[in-house]
Amino acid sequence: QVQLQESGPGLMKPSETLSLTCTVSGGSISNYYWSWIRQSPGKGLEWIGYIYYSGSTNYNPSLKSRVTISVDTSNNQFSLKLRSVTATDTAIYYCARGQIVFDPWGQGTLVTVSS
Amino acid sequence: EIVLTQSPGTLSLSPGERATLSCRASQSVSSSNLAWYQQKPGQAPRLLIYGASSRATGIPDRFSGSGSGTDLTLTISRLEPEDFAVYYCQQYNSSPWTFGQGTKVEIK
Numbered sequence: 332q333v334q335l336q337e338s339g340p341g342l343m344k345p346s347e348t349l350s351l352t353c354t355v356s357g358g359s360i361s362n363y364y365w366s367w368i369r370q371s372p373g374k375g376l377e378w379i380g381y382i383y384y385s386g387s388t389n390y391n392p393s394l395k396s397r398v399t400i401s402v403d404t405s406n407n408q409f410s411l412k413l414r415s416v417t418a419t420d421t422a423i424y425y426c427a428r429g430q431i432v433f434d435p436w437g438q439g440t441l442v443t444v445s446s
Numbered sequence: 447e448i449v450l451t452q453s454p455g456t457l458s459l460s461p462g463e464r465a466t467l468s469c470r471a472s473q474s475v476s477s478s479n480l481a482w483y484q485q486k487p488g489q490a491p492r493l494l495i496y497g498a499s500s501r502a503t504g505i506p507d508r509f510s511g512s513g514s515g516t517d518l519t520l521t522i523s524r525l526e527p528e529d530f531a532v533y534y535c536q537q538y539n540s541s542p543w544t545f546g547q548g549t550k551v552e553i554k
Contacts, residue, residue: 375546377545391541425490432481432493432496432538436491438489438490
């Protein structure tokens with residue numbers, strides 16, 4: 332049974348770069364697509380982007396200028412970087428398996444942006 | 447981008463009753479490019495339905511999806527106590543993939 336676990340800082344200051352890692356266990360990261368999705372009270376669920384294990388990516392245009400998703404197959408992990416965060420980036424960040432349909436999801440990690 | 451509007455915002459029903467949840471799209475969505483998720487408090491969303499009507503692994507057959515064009519529906523035939531939760535639709539007809547704002551199914 333594949334399981335995903337997000338890790339990263341929970342509190343950030345405006346203008347910093349958010350860095351999160353998703354560790355995949357119980358299965359290989361190879362041959363699958365992997366996504367990041369966030370959830371906030373203001374915007375609801377928002378797809379951020381996906382990466383294929385080979386490294387090809389696709390991002391939501393609304394975030395594309397600030398987002399980078401990368402993969403580390405040797406450690407069965409993939410990561411999210413979001414630059415120049417503001418309070419509107421405060422959300423629960425989820426990683427999930429899939430390109431267009433997401434299953435399963437990690438438990439999520441709350442990231443708060445505050446000065 | 448495609449905007450998904452779910453209705454009603456809250457549905458108050460009793461166990462054993464039938465639940466009908468609506469998801470309206472701002473432009474036509476192929477019925478094969480829509481998914482439904484269930485989210486309980488403090489948990490991540492869980493995939494229920496994809497391809498509009500295919501159930502994910504382990505999802506009971508009381509959950510079904512239907513519809514086409516701009517009007518999609520999730521039906522729960524007989525509500526069980528564990529079905530009271532928030533439900534989201536998601537389209538993958540065109541990028542960026544988008545979600546509805548959710549329908550809460552609460553115990554009446």
